[in-house]
Amino acid sequence: MTERATLGKEQVRELFRAYRTAGSPDEQAEAKDQLVNQHIGLVEFLARRFRNRGEPLEDLVQVGTIGLLKAIERFELDREVEFSTYATPTIVGELKRHFRDKGWAVRVPRRLQELHLELTKVVGHLGHDLGRSPTVAEIAKAAGTTEEAVLEGLEVAQAYNFTSLDAPIDTDDGGSTTFADQLGADDEHLENLEYRASLAPEMAKLPERERRILYLRFFKGMTQSEIADRLGISQMHVSRLLNRTLGQLREALEDT
């Protein structure tokens, strides 16, 4: 996290003046960068409000930053309102729109999208409260809906498209790990795989996070909920990534 000095209202207005009246593109870009840096904390704060919906915080910050940039473009200096007050609804609007529209690979009815978001929250909360993976009946009760609706919602999750599939995974020590690093020499499973030769190149093509999920599920025997906790994403997100990855690998191995 970089240190940011917080500017006062007048200094922010000064930056806007510099941005609007900049003599060169470089100066303008510089002023804009400062405006963004000055308000990225606000974006992070707002993005955090959406973090339990199954998407990584870093992606939400990116989406929120788009809202911030829009607000910077639209802000008029003769307004009395502070820029942060002005920008907040724009940033929140961008985040909401992201969940409603951009996230869905297949056009899914709004009702199911909302159910899905609700389920993501409920599954996470219940899992922590119960200390185990919840049942469908428990989820239905907590979400105030039927078991059928929950099952439908879980299946709908598979249509959800994530923009950040290639995002690097966070590791406990902050460093990056490769799949090879994660596979110890004692992994008999992999040693025994006669498909190692054809599987390894396919795995290498996968984004880091997918490889890690695959590894934790099938080589380390962690449940989807445990993986979700470890990676700081929702169980439904893990399910989605896992299903998708297995589908890809299955197809790739089909002709071998």
Next chain:
Amino acid sequence: MVVPATPSYLQVLRLVAAGLASRLAFSIDEIEDLKIAVDEMSAYLTGSQGRDGTIEIAFEVDTSSITIRGTGRFEPGHKVRAGLTDFSKMILETVVDSASLEQSDGIPTFTLVKSKQLETT
């Protein structure tokens, strides 16, 4: 249940399996595992492009476990590979209690069994 041997019916099979498992109070994790197994075996039968023919699926539910049997009956010229890949076997070992595949006169039948592990009541 008999469905065409095409991947587009996979989601239906997943939903049926999930619906039955939820009646047994399987946890979400267990249901997701069962769906992965259904995917794995059904994809083995249909291939990624589908085959001319049908898959006959039977679901058996007792008090704490679910058994799913699937038989592929294909037109001449549509064959499945001789067996599961080691990768498939490894996946299945992880997600269900038992998974087997038999071929009788060129007709493949898989059997999956998954029991409820966690006490949820």
